[in-house]
Amino acid sequence: MKKNFIKDLQTPVQFIKGIGPKRAEAFSKKSINTVYDLLYYFPFDYFDLTEVSKISDLKKISDLSKDVSIIGKVRSIDLTGRPPRRQCVIILGDDSGVIPLIFFQNINYFKTAYKVGDMLAVSGRLTYFMSKLQLVHPRIDRIDISEDVSEANLINTKGLIPKYSMCEEFRNARITDTALRKIMYNVVSEYVPIVEDFLPEYIIKENSLLPLQDALRKVHFPKTVVEKNSARLRLKFDEWFLFQLMLALRRRFMKVQLPGISFNIKSRLARQLVDSLPFKLTKAQIKVIKEIAEDMKSPKPMNRLLQGDVGSGKTIVALISMLIAVDNNYQVAFMAPTEILAEQHYRTIMQFLNGLNLNVRLLLGGQKKSLKENLLEEIKSGTANIVIGTHALIQEKIEFANLGLVIIDEQHRFGVEQRAELMKKAKESIKIQPDVLVMTATPIPRTLSLTVYGDLDVSVIDELPKDRKPVRTLLYSESESDKLYNFIREIIQKGQQVYIIYPLIEESEKMDLKAAVESYERFKKEIFPDLSIGLIHGRMPAEERDQVMKAFKENKINILVSTTVIEVGIDIPNATMMVIEHAERFGLSQLHQLRGRVGRGSEQSYCVLVAPNWLVSKVRRKNSRLDFAYARNFNNNNELEEQKATIRIQAMLSSNDGFKISEIDLKLRGPGDFFGTRQSGMPEFNIANVLEDGNLITLARKSAFKLVETDPQLRKDEHRLIRKIFLERMKDKFDLIQVG
Ligand code: ADP
Ligand code: MG
Numbered sequence: 001m002k003k004n005f006i007k008d009l010q011t012p013v014q015f016i017k018g019i020g021p022k023r024a025e026a027f028s029k030k031s032i033n034t035v036y037d038l039l040y041y042f043p044f045d046y047f048d049l050t051e052v053s054k055i056s057d058l059k060k061i062s063d064l065s066k067d068v069s070i071i072g073k074v075r076s077i078d079l080t081g082r083p084p085r086r087q088c089v090i091i092l093g094d095d096s097g098v099i100p101l102i103f104f105q106n107i108n109y110f111k112t113a114y115k116v117g118d119m120l121a122v123s124g125r126l127t128y129f130m131s132k133l134q135l136v137h138p139r140i141d142r143i144d145i146s147e148d149v150s151e152a153n154l155i156n157t158k159g160l161i162p163k164y165s166m167c168e169e170f171r172n173a174r175i176t177d178t179a180l181r182k183i184m185y186n187v188v189s190e191y192v193p194i195v196e197d198f199l200p201e202y203i204i205k206e207n208s209l210l211p212l213q214d215a216l217r218k219v220h221f222p223k224t225v226v227e228k229n230s231a232r233l234r235l236k237f238d239e240w241f242l243f244q245l246m247l248a249l250r251r252r253f254m255k256v257q258l259p260g261i262s263f264n265i266k267s268r269l270a271r272q273l274v275d276s277l278p279f280k281l282t283k284a285q286i287k288v289i290k291e292i293a294e295d296m297k298s299p300k301p302m303n304r305l306l307q308g309d310v311g312s313g314k315t316i317v318a319l320i321s322m323l324i325a326v327d328n329n330y331q332v333a334f335m336a337p338t339e340i341l342a343e344q345h346y347r348t349i350m351q352f353l354n355g356l357n358l359n360v361r362l363l364l365g366g367q368k369k370s371l372k373e374n375l376l377e378e379i380k381s382g383t384a385n386i387v388i389g390t391h392a393l394i395q396e397k398i399e400f401a402n403l404g405l406v407i408i409d410e411q412h413r414f415g416v417e418q419r420a421e422l423m424k425k426a427k428e429s430i431k432i433q434p435d436v437l438v439m440t441a442t443p444i445p446r447t448l449s450l451t452v453y454g455d456l457d458v459s460v461i462d463e464l465p466k467d468r469k470p471v472r473t474l475l476y477s478e479s480e481s482d483k484l485y486n487f488i489r490e491i492i493q494k495g496q497q498v499y500i501i502y503p504l505i506e507e508s509e510k511m512d513l514k515a516a517v518e519s520y521e522r523f524k525k526e527i528f529p530d531l532s533i534g535l536i537h538g539r540m541p542a543e544e545r546d547q548v549m550k551a552f553k554e555n556k557i558n559i560l561v562s563t564t565v566i567e568v569g570i571d572i573p574n575a576t577m578m579v580i581e582h583a584e585r586f587g588l589s590q591l592h593q594l595r596g597r598v599g600r601g602s603e604q605s606y607c608v609l610v611a612p613n614w615l616v617s618k619v620r621r622k623n624s625r626l627d628f629a630y631a632r633n634f635n636n637n638n639e640l641e642e643q644k645a646t647i648r649i650q651a652m653l654s655s656n657d658g659f660k661i662s663e664i665d666l667k668l669r670g671p672g673d674f675f676g677t678r679q680s681g682m683p684e685f686n687i688a689n690v691l692e693d694g695n696l697i698t699l700a701r702k703s704a705f706k707l708v709e710t711d712p713q714l715r716k717d718e719h720r721l722i723r724k725i726f727l728e729r730m731k732d733k734f735d736l737i738q739v740g
Contacts, residue, residue, distance in 0.1 A: 007191065008194075009036040009039070009194070010035070011034060012024065012033060012034060013032060013034060013037070013038055016038070016186065017183075018179070025173070026170050026172065026175055027170075027175075030170075038184070039187060039195070040686060042220070042232075042235065043219070043220065046162055046163060047139060047160065048161075048225075049123075049159060052069050052071055053068050053070050054094060055092075055093065055094050055098060056097040061126060064125060064127070067123050067124060067125055068123065068126055069121065069123040070092070070122050070123075071120070072094040072098075072120060073092070073093055073094070073118065073120075074090055074114050074116050074117060074118045075092065076090070076116060077114065077116065079111060086107060087107065088102075088110040088111050089101070090110065092122060100135075101135050101140075102134050103136075104136070104137070105137070114140075118142055119142070120143065121141040121142075121143050121161070122135060122138045122141075123138060124138030124139060141161060141178075142177075143178075159224070160222045161181070162220050164177070164180050164181075184220050184221075185221065188217055192217050195212055195213055195216060197721075198212070198238075198722050198724070199238070199722070200718040200719065203241075203703050206703065207699050210230050210231060210234040215230075215231040216235075218231035219232055232687060235686075235687050236687050236689070236696055237699070237700050240696060241703060242726055242730055243451070243454075243688075244454065244697075244703075245707065245730075246730050247454035247701075247704075248701075250455045251454075251455040254433065254455070255300050255301065256712075258433040259301075259433065260298075260302070260432055260434070261296075261330065261430070261432065261433075261435060262297060262299040263324055263328045263330075264327070265293045265296055265324055267328075268327060269323040269324075269327050270323040270324055272356060273319065273323055273353070274320070281313075282461070282463050283463060284312070284460075284461040284462055285313055285316065285317055287459075288308075291304070292306075292317070292320075292459065295457070296321065301432075301436070302436060302457075303455065303456050303457060304437050304438070304456060304457045304459055305438050305449070305453045305459065306437060306438070306459050307444075307458060307460045308439075308441065309464065309657075309659075310592065310597075311596050311600060312441075312463070313461065314439050314461060315345065318334070318407050318437065319353075321437060322334070322407065323356075326358060326385045329402070330402050330404025330405060330430070331384065331404065332385065332387070332405045332406075333400070333425075333426070334349075334388045334389070335406070335409065336388070336390060336410065339365070342362065342388055342389055343362065345409065346360065346388045348571065358386065360388065361384045361388070362388050363375055363379075363389030363392050363398075364390055364392055365390060365392045376397065379398060379401070382400075382402055391418065393425075394421040398425065399428070403425060403429045403430065403434060404426065404435065405435050405436075405437070406419075406426055406437070407438070408437070408439065410439070410441065419436070419438065441596075442658070443460070443659045443662055444666070445663055448666070450698070451690055467601075468599060468602075469603070469604050469605065470599065471605045471656060472605070472606050473595065473606075473607045473652055473656075474608050475609050475611060475616055475619060475649060476609070476610050476611075477610070477611065477612070478611070478612055479613055484579070487577075487606075488528075491576060491577045491606070495555075496576040497572070497574050497577075498575065498579065499559075499560050499575055499578045499579065499597065500559060500579040500581065501578065501581065501594060502515050503563070503586055504538065516535070516561060520533060531558040531559060532556060532559075533557065533558065533561060534552055534557035534561065535548070535561045536548045536562045537562065552575070553572055575597070575600075576598055576601065577606045578594055578595060578598045578606070578607045579608045579610065580607070580608070580609050583610055583652075584615055584649065585645075586648075587665065587669075588651060588652070588662075591609070592661045592662075595652070595656075607652075609652060609653075611645075611649055614642075615642070615649060648664075648668065667691060707722070714726070
């Protein structure tokens with residue numbers, strides 16, 4: 001007997017018509033457990049049958065770049081040709097004519113997938129073969145004609161047909177495309193009428209959104225492209241809105257509810273530092289220093305992001321803010337993602353502070369016990385003014401005396417939690433909120449920073465120091481090594497120095513290391529026996545590495561062979577050439593970072609990318625447009641990777657601009673990979689897409705921030721449902737704050 005469940009969105013899917021226990025289990029594999037989950041299982045694409053062509057009309061179509069749709073019956077299915085040219089040919093006919101559908105891949109599947117007499121809806125691009133029209137590997141949907149032509153049946157033959165992502169479990173439980181569409185159709189018609197819209201009328205109006213019921217109906221079964229788009233827009237908006245609401249609340253919590261330090265920004269130390277600099281600060285540096293100083297002066301806690309391309313001079317800006325804090329008798333913690341970077345910051349800062357009587361300490365993971373105990377004591381007693389370190393800074397046993405300023409470098413490599421940990425340490429020591437400055441050398445488009453760093457104020461250094469000549473980037477193939485070696489000699493004859501970088505990819509660390517070491521030996525013995533060659537890699541003891549770096553800095557080494565440990569921080573103006581071996585194996589941001597290691601003095605610098613012959617000839621044939629849609633269409637993974645590598649190299653050759661580079665990198669890798677979704681605190685979105693939704697993000701942000709301003713506790717009656725949904729969906733991401 002069927003249970004009489006209350007019509008509720010929390011109804012388990014098992015009790016839906018057409019779903020039994022077996023199918024319910026398959027659904028649960030996709031985290032679909034309730035009616036609500038099913039309603040929010042949106043199509044990833046649509047099969048466009050808004051305009052169905054008659055087969056006889058196809059030959060009139062002159063624009064072959066557009067997809068066509070036809071509906072017809074299978075007349076015959078045959079295998080023709082001999083391997084490797086074997087193919088499956090399905091002849092499809094309607095009452096006006098016939099057309100062959102051609103399949104080269106999965107021939108055996110297509111041979112049996114359909115039967116003569118099946119009604120198929122087909123879409124794809126027309127091609128000519130021996131002056132006859134055909135469709136090669138079209139998309140196919142079987143149309144169910146076993147039932148009456150009821151309205152439900154039309155979901156397969158009219159308008160836009162939803163395509164849902166499928167999986168093995170679905171197939172095993174006989175949840176086919178057609179079956180799922182039918183289930184969806186039932187669920188949508190039965191349950192959408194009881195969905196309550198959580199957005200108040202005024203937000204819907206302001207943003208010209210569809211009501212939620214409409215949107216849910218039309219996202220699954222749009223009749224037109226316009227309907228589809230406006231439905232998706234509304235549902236994307238919802239996701240952005242809730243996300244921005246979280247950011248707004250978090251920000252309000254930090255800014256308004258917590259008191260912070262009001263620093264006196266007339267700092268003697270900062271003044272002394274600026275006066276002793278061998279260069280003038282750029283306009284952009286001065287601008288961001290002012291922004292930071294204003295924040296520090298204000299009793300509201302600072303939460304600021306400092307963005308700037310490699311070499312734009314962020315370190316000095318951070319240092320000035322540190323000195324302000326120290327002058328106010330507060331400690332500063334400066335956290336960097338790797339030991340090498342922490343060491344580099346330590347060295348740079350010590351140099352800048354030469355002559356100022358400050359106690360700057362370096363805290364790393366594997367330090368000797370006696371040294372560490374000493375350090376911990378100085379941190380606890382407050383005699384350490386500035387502590388630079390890695391994650392080691394957030395270890396439990398570390399206690400600060402009065403940590404007033406927290407600086408985090410390369411923010412995107414840390415999680416929101418780690419930022420919070422360090423802030424907690426500060427709070428424990430000073431009992432109020434510290435000021436926080438996070439820095440990143442990965443500039444990102446504004447709409448993006450509104451999401452990833454949406455709870456922060458943003459400062460941008462958008463200018464490089466004046467005397468810089470842009471680095472010239474060149475591409476050499478692996479077979480052009482003679483040319484490369486001559487070039488290297490030219491540079492060294494001018495008294496300048498060269499880096500040669502080898503990739504170090506975790507899985508093959510040993511092999512990569514071997515490549516670097518072997519090349520080093522070869523350079524030393526065979527190619528440049530008259531020059532001085534150095535080698536550094538991550539497996540070397542820190543002291544040894546330091547010695548080599550020091551020798552390179554003092555120009556006692558002409559060529560430094562290195563694995564990517566050199567990526568960050570290194571700053572040697574006399575090194576004017578960066579050679580990157582196996583450039584195709586590096587990520588784009590990484591390549592840009594490496595390039596940023598040269599071009600730091602006033603001489604012309606070069607970045608030489610060395611890549612395999614196939615890639616070089618592709619680039620030289622101008623065969624690699626930055627066409628992401630095109631790249632995404634490859635079935636073959638290898639081909640896709642090759643295309644992506646080519647695009648990365650092309651991007652390096654065509655731009656020196658960190659913003660452009662990171663935008664391309666983001667597109668290539670997708671936001672999840674780019675930011676490390678879990679790390680950055682970005683949720684996994686269902687329908688929202690950070691790369692596509694630019695303007696919508698801004699709108700949702702405006703509405704969310706305004707809402708928090710007018711009703712910070714979400715207590716008004718018209719916001720009751722927002723509050724409910726927010727707590728349900730965002731609770732786990734919201735442990736840093738409480739909604740009152
Ligand atoms: P990044 O933003 O990549 O961290 P750094 O802070 O390492 O850049 O600065 C890069 C180099 O430029 C350093 O050698 C630094 O001393 C120098 N520098 C910083 N500001 C200026 C400036 N205004 N004029 C000239 N050189 C500068
Ligand atoms: Mg830096």
